[in-house]
Amino acid sequence: MSNLPCEILDHIVDLLHDSQTYGQVPLELRNCCLVSKSWVPRTRRHLFANIYFDTAKNLESWKRTFPGPSISPACYAKRLCIGRPQVVTAEGAEAGGWIASFSSVEHLELGGQEIWQARGCEVAFALFHGFSPVVKSIRVNASILPFRHLFNLILSFPLLEDLDMTDCYDVPISNGGDSDGPPMSTTVQSSSSPAFTGTLKLQGEGGPVGPAARLLLSVPGGIHFRKLSFAWTQKEDISPMMALVEKCSHTLESLYVWCDVPGTFIRHLRPHR
Amino acid sequence: MFLGGPEPTLFTLSKAIKLREVILWLGSQRVEWVTLALQTIGREHRDLKRISIEVHPFLTIIPASTYPNVGQVIGEGNVRQWLDLDRSLVHLQESRSIRTRVIRPWSRPNADFLDSFGDLLPEITKRGMIGLAR
Numbered sequence: 001m002s003n004l005p006c007e008i009l010d011h012i013v014d015l016l017h018d019s020q021t022y023g024q025v026p027l028e029l030r031n032c033c034l035v036s037k038s039w040v041p042r043t044r045r046h047l048f049a050n051i052y053f054d055t056a057k058n059l060e061s062w063k064r065t066f067p068g069p070s071i072s073p074a075c076y077a078k079r080l081c082i083g084r085p086q087v088v089t090a091e092g093a094e095a096g097g098w099i100a101s102f103s104s105v106e107h108l109e110l111g112g113q114e115i116w117q118a119r120g121c122e123v124a125f126a127l128f129h130g131f132s133p134v135v136k137s138i139r140v141n142a143s144i145l146p147f148r149h150l151f152n153l154i155l156s157f158p159l160l161e162d163l164d165m166t167d168c169y170d171v172p173i174s175n176g177g178d179s180d181g182p183p184m185s186t187t188v189q190s191s192s193s194p195a196f197t198g199t200l201k202l203q204g205e206g207g208p209v210g211p212a213a214r215l216l217l218s219v220p221g222g223i224h225f226r227k228l229s230f231a232w233t234q235k236e237d238i239s240p241m242m243a244l245v246e247k248c249s250h251t252l253e254s255l256y257v258w259c260d261v262p263g264t265f266i267r268h269l270r271p272h273r
Numbered sequence: 274m275f276l277g278g279p280e281p282t283l284f285t286l287s288k289a290i291k292l293r294e295v296i297l298w299l300g301s302q303r304v305e306w307v308t309l310a311l312q313t314i315g316r317e318h319r320d321l322k323r324i325s326i327e328v329h330p331f332l333t334i335i336p337a338s339t340y341p342n343v344g345q346v347i348g349e350g351n352v353r354q355w356l357d358l359d360r361s362l363v364h365l366q367e368s369r370s371i372r373t374r375v376i377r378p379w380s381r382p383n384a385d386f387l388d389s390f391g392d393l394l395p396e397i398t399k400r401g402m403i404g405l406a407r
Binding site: 226231242245246248249250251252253254255256257258259 | 284285286288289291292293294295296297298300320327
């Protein structure tokens with residue numbers, strides 16, 4: 001094997017990865033890491049491509065296993081998922097902390113049936129600001145969180161193309177950052193913004209998606225999405241969604257519209273008598 | 274797009290001339306907004322070859338035995354909106370070769386689905402101008 005060109009060995013490892021079923025990493029691929037040091041980098045590229053931290057315990061386990069950046073495989077991660085805000089602490093902001101080690105992440109996912117409190121959210125999101133300069137897509141799923149903090153995070157990635165906000169709802173925040181007191185005006189604070197040239201997915205079956213749309217309409221550099229995918233159930237969302245279509249009209253190639261405003265739709269029909 | 278409220282708004286696609294694909298999910302018996310949106314598609318939309326329509330499954334499982342007339346279910350006024358949409362889709366196909374594709378619910382066999390759907394969009398169904406998907 002040692003006489004084989006490294007390109008061939010790389011190809012073998014890639015094929016092993018391609019053979020995975022139902023997201024399970026094949027045992028053979030894991031065993032590749034044990035063959036020799038020269039096999040480790042290529043194997044790790046696949047083994048650690050997708051990292052998901054859903055609990056603090058989960059993250060602690062990662063940090064115990066890989067205590068320093070020099071041996072951490074975080075640099076191989078292309079997709080990083082943070083399931084809960086409690087996972088993230090200020091400790092991560094230290095030089096050489098775990099967040100900074102994920103410098104090659106292209107896809108960031110946040111959320112999952114969670115309410116992100118304003119203060120915790122502000123701290124957590126600040127730690128992630130621009131942590132990977134190559135982030136191309138962000139997905140925020142099923143969460144209730146302050147959009148002002150979220151959008152400040154979103155705008156910190158200059159190469160961001162795709163944004164997916166599915167069932168995400170805004171939490172008004174006060175001047176002090178808590179959810180009590182008079183709400184601050186929710187506008188985008190950053191002076192620059194990503195190109196936003198990919199896909200925008202805004203979907204909300206349980207609440208308004210208009211606030212997210214309005215924030216996107218106010219980003220400094222404008223938006224240039226090629227694909228728009230909208231789903232809404234609130235009558236007041238119609239205008240901002242149409243404004244998004246208008247704003248992207250010069251680049252728009254694909255449009256998906258799903259609207260189900262209560263009171264006008266077939267599901268509310270009763271059997272005919 | 275007119276969906277009620279004091280200031281009805283038109284969903285205009287006239288400036289989006291790079292459009293290649295439009296997919297509309299129709300969960301309502303009211304489809305006037307779709308027809309109006311499609312009417313903003315002009316000759317400049319050279320890349321647009323297909324409009325996909327996905328309908329709420331309830332719209333396609335109306336039992337003919339209980340409801341011999343679809344108007345009894347969705348309202349006569351709303352049937353007219355569907356017929357207008359039908360005419361718009363025919364017009365787009367004939368004048369600009371923009372085909373209609375209907376995305377069929379998983380649970381519905383083709384024949385049953387077309388039978389129910391034919392009441393809503395009779396002309397394009399009769400002329401075989403629908404391409405079923407799924």
